[in-house]
Amino acid sequence: MEFSFPWPMSQGEWLAWSSAAVTVALGLILFLAPGLAFRALRLQPHPDKPEAIAEGRSRIAGFYLGLGLCAILLAQPLLYMALGFSWLFTAFGRILGMMTDGANTPYNWVAILVDLVLAAFPLAFAFGFLP
Incomplete structure:
Protein backbone atom coordinates (compact mmCIF):
# COMPACT_ATOMS: atom_id res chain seq x y z
CA MET A 1 0.00 0.00 0.00
CA GLU A 2 1.38 3.36 -0.99
CA PHE A 3 0.87 6.36 1.23
CA SER A 4 0.70 9.82 -0.27
CA PHE A 5 0.04 13.12 1.42
CA PRO A 6 -3.52 14.22 0.53
CA TRP A 7 -3.12 17.85 -0.47
CA PRO A 8 -6.33 19.96 -0.26
CA MET A 9 -7.90 20.44 -3.68
CA SER A 10 -10.80 22.85 -3.13
CA GLN A 11 -11.42 26.04 -1.19
CA GLY A 12 -13.64 24.24 1.30
CA GLU A 13 -11.04 21.57 1.88
CA TRP A 14 -8.38 24.25 2.37
CA LEU A 15 -10.49 25.89 5.06
CA ALA A 16 -11.07 22.56 6.82
CA TRP A 17 -7.35 21.75 6.50
CA SER A 18 -6.51 25.18 7.96
CA SER A 19 -8.64 24.46 11.01
CA ALA A 20 -6.81 21.16 11.45
CA ALA A 21 -3.45 22.92 11.05
CA VAL A 22 -4.34 25.46 13.75
CA THR A 23 -5.43 22.59 16.00
CA VAL A 24 -2.07 20.85 15.45
CA LEU A 65 -2.41 16.60 18.01
CA GLY A 66 -4.18 13.30 17.46
CA LEU A 67 -7.34 14.66 15.89
CA GLY A 68 -5.61 17.44 13.97
CA LEU A 69 -2.94 15.17 12.49
CA CYS A 70 -5.48 12.49 11.55
CA ALA A 71 -7.59 15.09 9.77
CA ILE A 72 -4.55 16.43 7.90
CA LEU A 73 -3.00 13.07 7.02
CA LEU A 74 -6.19 11.21 6.09
CA ALA A 75 -8.35 14.10 4.78
CA GLN A 76 -11.65 12.30 5.29
CA PRO A 77 -14.90 14.26 5.62
CA LEU A 78 -15.89 12.37 8.77
CA LEU A 79 -12.61 13.33 10.44
CA TYR A 80 -13.21 16.95 9.51
CA MET A 81 -16.71 16.57 10.96
CA ALA A 82 -15.23 15.23 14.22
CA LEU A 83 -12.81 18.16 14.30
CA GLY A 84 -15.61 20.66 13.70
CA PHE A 85 -17.88 19.16 16.37
CA SER A 86 -14.97 19.13 18.83
CA TRP A 87 -14.45 22.87 18.33
CA LEU A 88 -18.22 23.44 18.47
CA PHE A 89 -18.45 21.70 21.84
CA THR A 90 -15.45 23.74 22.99
CA ALA A 91 -17.42 26.90 22.19
CA PHE A 92 -20.52 25.48 23.90
CA GLY A 93 -18.50 24.68 27.03
CA ARG A 94 -17.11 28.21 27.04
CA ILE A 95 -20.62 29.68 26.72
CA LEU A 96 -21.84 27.45 29.53
CA GLY A 97 -18.92 28.57 31.69
CA MET A 98 -19.68 32.20 30.94
CA MET A 99 -23.31 31.74 31.96
CA THR A 100 -22.80 29.67 35.10
CA ASP A 101 -19.28 30.38 36.37
CA GLY A 102 -19.15 34.16 36.01
CA ALA A 103 -16.51 34.00 33.27
CA ASN A 104 -18.12 36.68 31.11
CA THR A 105 -14.91 38.43 30.06
CA PRO A 106 -13.70 39.99 26.80
CA TYR A 107 -11.11 37.19 26.54
CA ASN A 108 -13.87 34.59 26.51
CA TRP A 109 -15.87 36.48 23.88
CA VAL A 110 -12.85 36.54 21.56
CA ALA A 111 -12.14 32.88 22.32
CA ILE A 112 -15.74 31.94 21.44
CA LEU A 113 -15.36 33.62 18.06
CA VAL A 114 -12.12 31.74 17.41
CA ASP A 115 -13.70 28.44 18.51
CA LEU A 116 -16.72 29.00 16.26
CA VAL A 117 -14.55 29.84 13.23
CA LEU A 118 -12.42 26.75 13.83
CA ALA A 119 -15.66 24.73 14.04
CA ALA A 120 -17.35 26.30 11.03
CA PHE A 121 -14.59 25.61 8.47
CA PRO A 122 -14.44 21.81 8.79
CA LEU A 123 -18.19 21.45 9.38
CA ALA A 124 -19.07 23.51 6.32
CA PHE A 125 -16.77 21.33 4.23
CA ALA A 126 -17.96 18.03 5.76
CA PHE A 127 -21.63 18.89 5.22
CA GLY A 128 -21.04 20.09 1.67
CA PHE A 129 -21.69 23.80 2.14
CA LEU A 130 -18.23 24.58 0.77
CA PRO A 131 -17.07 22.65 -2.29
Missing part, protein backbone atom coordinates in the same frame (compact mmCIF):
# COMPACT_ATOMS: atom_id res chain seq x y z
CA ALA A 25 -0.21 24.11 16.12
CA LEU A 26 -2.07 24.61 19.40
CA GLY A 27 -1.37 20.99 20.29
CA LEU A 28 2.35 21.41 19.59
CA ILE A 29 2.54 24.52 21.76
CA LEU A 30 0.76 22.71 24.61
CA PHE A 31 2.95 19.64 24.11
CA LEU A 32 6.32 21.38 23.88
CA ALA A 33 5.75 24.47 26.06
CA PRO A 34 2.82 23.82 28.41
CA GLY A 35 3.81 26.61 30.82
CA LEU A 36 3.77 29.18 28.05
CA ALA A 37 0.50 27.80 26.69
CA PHE A 38 -1.11 27.89 30.13
CA ARG A 39 -0.12 31.54 30.54
CA ALA A 40 -1.60 32.34 27.12
CA LEU A 41 -4.81 30.52 28.08
CA ARG A 42 -4.85 32.37 31.41
CA LEU A 43 -4.48 29.18 33.41
CA GLN A 44 -2.20 28.84 36.41
CA PRO A 45 -1.37 25.42 37.79
CA HIS A 46 -0.85 25.11 41.52
CA PRO A 47 2.89 25.03 42.35
CA ASP A 48 2.44 21.95 44.53
CA LYS A 49 0.68 20.04 41.75
CA PRO A 50 3.09 19.28 38.87
CA GLU A 51 0.55 16.85 37.44
CA ALA A 52 -1.44 19.87 36.23
CA ILE A 53 1.26 20.60 33.65
CA ALA A 54 1.30 16.91 32.73
CA GLU A 55 -2.45 17.05 32.11
CA GLY A 56 -2.01 19.94 29.68
CA ARG A 57 0.85 18.19 27.94
CA SER A 58 -0.90 14.83 27.74
CA ARG A 59 -4.67 15.13 27.58
CA ILE A 60 -5.15 18.51 25.95
CA ALA A 61 -2.15 18.37 23.61
CA GLY A 62 -2.72 14.69 22.90
CA PHE A 63 -6.26 15.22 21.64
CA TYR A 64 -5.35 18.34 19.66
Whole structure:
Protein backbone atom coordinates (compact mmCIF):
# COMPACT_ATOMS: atom_id res chain seq x y z
CA MET A 1 0.00 0.00 0.00
CA GLU A 2 1.38 3.36 -0.99
CA PHE A 3 0.87 6.36 1.23
CA SER A 4 0.70 9.82 -0.27
CA PHE A 5 0.04 13.12 1.42
CA PRO A 6 -3.52 14.22 0.53
CA TRP A 7 -3.12 17.85 -0.47
CA PRO A 8 -6.33 19.96 -0.26
CA MET A 9 -7.90 20.44 -3.68
CA SER A 10 -10.80 22.85 -3.13
CA GLN A 11 -11.42 26.04 -1.19
CA GLY A 12 -13.64 24.24 1.30
CA GLU A 13 -11.04 21.57 1.88
CA TRP A 14 -8.38 24.25 2.37
CA LEU A 15 -10.49 25.89 5.06
CA ALA A 16 -11.07 22.56 6.82
CA TRP A 17 -7.35 21.75 6.50
CA SER A 18 -6.51 25.18 7.96
CA SER A 19 -8.64 24.46 11.01
CA ALA A 20 -6.81 21.16 11.45
CA ALA A 21 -3.45 22.92 11.05
CA VAL A 22 -4.34 25.46 13.75
CA THR A 23 -5.43 22.59 16.00
CA VAL A 24 -2.07 20.85 15.45
CA ALA A 25 -0.21 24.11 16.12
CA LEU A 26 -2.07 24.61 19.40
CA GLY A 27 -1.37 20.99 20.29
CA LEU A 28 2.35 21.41 19.59
CA ILE A 29 2.54 24.52 21.76
CA LEU A 30 0.76 22.71 24.61
CA PHE A 31 2.95 19.64 24.11
CA LEU A 32 6.32 21.38 23.88
CA ALA A 33 5.75 24.47 26.06
CA PRO A 34 2.82 23.82 28.41
CA GLY A 35 3.81 26.61 30.82
CA LEU A 36 3.77 29.18 28.05
CA ALA A 37 0.50 27.80 26.69
CA PHE A 38 -1.11 27.89 30.13
CA ARG A 39 -0.12 31.54 30.54
CA ALA A 40 -1.60 32.34 27.12
CA LEU A 41 -4.81 30.52 28.08
CA ARG A 42 -4.85 32.37 31.41
CA LEU A 43 -4.48 29.18 33.41
CA GLN A 44 -2.20 28.84 36.41
CA PRO A 45 -1.37 25.42 37.79
CA HIS A 46 -0.85 25.11 41.52
CA PRO A 47 2.89 25.03 42.35
CA ASP A 48 2.44 21.95 44.53
CA LYS A 49 0.68 20.04 41.75
CA PRO A 50 3.09 19.28 38.87
CA GLU A 51 0.55 16.85 37.44
CA ALA A 52 -1.44 19.87 36.23
CA ILE A 53 1.26 20.60 33.65
CA ALA A 54 1.30 16.91 32.73
CA GLU A 55 -2.45 17.05 32.11
CA GLY A 56 -2.01 19.94 29.68
CA ARG A 57 0.85 18.19 27.94
CA SER A 58 -0.90 14.83 27.74
CA ARG A 59 -4.67 15.13 27.58
CA ILE A 60 -5.15 18.51 25.95
CA ALA A 61 -2.15 18.37 23.61
CA GLY A 62 -2.72 14.69 22.90
CA PHE A 63 -6.26 15.22 21.64
CA TYR A 64 -5.35 18.34 19.66
CA LEU A 65 -2.41 16.60 18.01
CA GLY A 66 -4.18 13.30 17.46
CA LEU A 67 -7.34 14.66 15.89
CA GLY A 68 -5.61 17.44 13.97
CA LEU A 69 -2.94 15.17 12.49
CA CYS A 70 -5.48 12.49 11.55
CA ALA A 71 -7.59 15.09 9.77
CA ILE A 72 -4.55 16.43 7.90
CA LEU A 73 -3.00 13.07 7.02
CA LEU A 74 -6.19 11.21 6.09
CA ALA A 75 -8.35 14.10 4.78
CA GLN A 76 -11.65 12.30 5.29
CA PRO A 77 -14.90 14.26 5.62
CA LEU A 78 -15.89 12.37 8.77
CA LEU A 79 -12.61 13.33 10.44
CA TYR A 80 -13.21 16.95 9.51
CA MET A 81 -16.71 16.57 10.96
CA ALA A 82 -15.23 15.23 14.22
CA LEU A 83 -12.81 18.16 14.30
CA GLY A 84 -15.61 20.66 13.70
CA PHE A 85 -17.88 19.16 16.37
CA SER A 86 -14.97 19.13 18.83
CA TRP A 87 -14.45 22.87 18.33
CA LEU A 88 -18.22 23.44 18.47
CA PHE A 89 -18.45 21.70 21.84
CA THR A 90 -15.45 23.74 22.99
CA ALA A 91 -17.42 26.90 22.19
CA PHE A 92 -20.52 25.48 23.90
CA GLY A 93 -18.50 24.68 27.03
CA ARG A 94 -17.11 28.21 27.04
CA ILE A 95 -20.62 29.68 26.72
CA LEU A 96 -21.84 27.45 29.53
CA GLY A 97 -18.92 28.57 31.69
CA MET A 98 -19.68 32.20 30.94
CA MET A 99 -23.31 31.74 31.96
CA THR A 100 -22.80 29.67 35.10
CA ASP A 101 -19.28 30.38 36.37
CA GLY A 102 -19.15 34.16 36.01
CA ALA A 103 -16.51 34.00 33.27
CA ASN A 104 -18.12 36.68 31.11
CA THR A 105 -14.91 38.43 30.06
CA PRO A 106 -13.70 39.99 26.80
CA TYR A 107 -11.11 37.19 26.54
CA ASN A 108 -13.87 34.59 26.51
CA TRP A 109 -15.87 36.48 23.88
CA VAL A 110 -12.85 36.54 21.56
CA ALA A 111 -12.14 32.88 22.32
CA ILE A 112 -15.74 31.94 21.44
CA LEU A 113 -15.36 33.62 18.06
CA VAL A 114 -12.12 31.74 17.41
CA ASP A 115 -13.70 28.44 18.51
CA LEU A 116 -16.72 29.00 16.26
CA VAL A 117 -14.55 29.84 13.23
CA LEU A 118 -12.42 26.75 13.83
CA ALA A 119 -15.66 24.73 14.04
CA ALA A 120 -17.35 26.30 11.03
CA PHE A 121 -14.59 25.61 8.47
CA PRO A 122 -14.44 21.81 8.79
CA LEU A 123 -18.19 21.45 9.38
CA ALA A 124 -19.07 23.51 6.32
CA PHE A 125 -16.77 21.33 4.23
CA ALA A 126 -17.96 18.03 5.76
CA PHE A 127 -21.63 18.89 5.22
CA GLY A 128 -21.04 20.09 1.67
CA PHE A 129 -21.69 23.80 2.14
CA LEU A 130 -18.23 24.58 0.77
CA PRO A 131 -17.07 22.65 -2.29
